[in-house]
Amino acid sequence: MVRSALYSVPMSETAPPLIQLVGIVNLSEQSFNQLGRFSEPSAAVDYIGKLLSPGVADKIDIGGEATNPNVSGEAAVDDEWGRLEPILRQVLPDYPDFSFSIDTRHPEIISRVVEVARGKLFY
Numbered sequence: 001m002v003r004s005a006l007y008s009v010p011m012s013e014t015a016p017p018l019i020q021l022v023g024i025v026n027l028s029e030q031s032f033n034q035l036g037r038f039s040e041p042s043a044a045v046d047y048i049g050k051l052l053s054p055g056v057a058d059k060i061d062i063g064g065e066a067t068n069p070n071v072s073g074e075a076a077v078d079d080e081w082g083r084l085e086p087i088l089r090q091v092l093p094d095y096p097d098f099s100f101s102i103d104t105r106h107p108e109i110i111s112r113v114v115e116v117a118r119g120k121l122f123y
Contacts, residue, residue, distance in 0.1 A: 022101075023048070023057030027083035028066040028075065041086040048091050052098050062087060063103030077108045084109065088116050 025048060029039045038044035051057040064083035065075040084102065091098070102113050 020058035021056070023051035023060045025051075025060060025062045025087075026066070027062065027064045027087065041090065044087050045090045048087070048095070052095055059099040059101065061101045061103055064109070065104065065106075077106050080104065080106065080109055081112055084113070085116065088113065092117060 025038065025044055027038060027044060038047060048060055048062075051060055062084065064080040102109060104110065
């Protein structure tokens with residue numbers, strides 16, 4: 001049971017944890033977050049593997065476009081996909097049960113992710 005001054009919540013083995021950690025992976029060199037920023041697919045894949053180690057991250061958020069307020073303009077869909085696709089094609093087979101999200105503003109990117117993920121649900 002989790003208790004605080006305001007509430008108590010009974011915990012069970014079937015209940016999802018109240019707190020989940022999300023690992024952030026940025027695939028744009030212009031990202032303002034330097035931790036988790038990768039321009040080489042192999043380095044990003046290695047980092048995702050470390051994040052998916054037991055007790056590190058429950059989910060992974062992957063972004064292929066910088067949302068840094070100091071960066072002008074949007075990444076083209078094909079540029080963003082060029083960063084995301086090799087990562088997804090390497091990580092999905094190696095970690096079939098991991099939960100991930102895609103940080104994008106382009107519906108075309110989500111459509112392509114759904115195609116590559118082949119039925120894998122992402123949050």
